[in-house]
Amino acid sequence: MPTQYILRFDDVAPGMAWQKFQPFKARLQELGVKCVLGVVPDCKDTSLQVEPDCADFFDRVRSYKAFGDTIAQHGCFHLYTSESSGLLGINSRSEFAGLTLDAQLKLLAHGKNKLQQEAVWEPYFMAPAHSFDDDTLDALKALDFVALTDGYGFFPYSYRGLTLMPQLTAAPLNVGFGYSTVCVHVNTT
Numbered sequence: 001m002p003t004q005y006i007l008r009f010d011d012v013a014p015g016m017a018w019q020k021f022q023p024f025k026a027r028l029q030e031l032g033v034k035c036v037l038g039v040v041p042d043c044k045d046t047s048l049q050v051e052p053d054c055a056d057f058f059d060r061v062r063s064y065k066a067f068g069d070t071i072a073q074h075g076c077f078h079l080y081t082s083e084s085s086g087l088l089g090i091n092s093r094s095e096f097a098g099l100t101l102d103a104q105l106k107l108l109a110h111g112k113n114k115l116q117q118e119a120v121w122e123p124y125f126m127a128p129a130h131s132f133d134d135d136t137l138d139a140l141k142a143l144d145f146v147a148l149t150d151g152y153g154f155f156p157y158s159y160r161g162l163t164l165m166p167q168l169t170a171a172p173l174n175v176g177f178g179y180s181t182v183c184v185h186v187n188t189t
Contacts, residue, residue, distance in 0.1 A: 013043040014053035038074030038126035041111035045078035076111035086131035094131035154178025
């Protein structure tokens with residue numbers, strides 16, 4: 001099996017760089033390319049405020065879901081509350097890693113409820129800053145999530161009852177086999 005590619009967009013929020021994202025997304029849809037969209041349920045992170053909030057944000061997300069894009073819950077508020085790098089050790093900040101299981105359950109449930117109210121929740125998760133710990137995974141499992149887009153490797157694997165779809169680079173990586181998840185941050189690229 002040759003390398004298969006997954007296109008992942010992080011930081012999908014009301015005030016994101018829509019002028020950059022919309023034309024790119026429209027072209028992908030013309031080509032029939034489906035993506036994984038990391039939607040911030042209740043964005044409070046001012047660093048993600050690149051443009052004025054779009055009033056029809058969740059209408060747009062619903063249309064992407066109807067097209068066939070996968071919606072992944074990208075945190076809750078997208079605010080870093082600890083300096084833990086979590087299981088992957090990539091960044092020294094996290095919205096979840098280092099917090100108690102109960103605190104993580106509350107954050108994740110708040111985000112899930114918001115996405116459910118907007119009819120866009122799917123059982124997939126994307127951790128801000130690629131930072132999560134075992135308590136995050138236990139909380140996700142308790143809230144009926146089934147997978148997250150992160151981890152190391154070239155193939156999906158199971159850990160603590162969840163499927164992890166590895167995400168290694170921000171550019172396509174062709175090793176001739178497996179999966180390559182390409183991570184795009186439209187606010188900064």
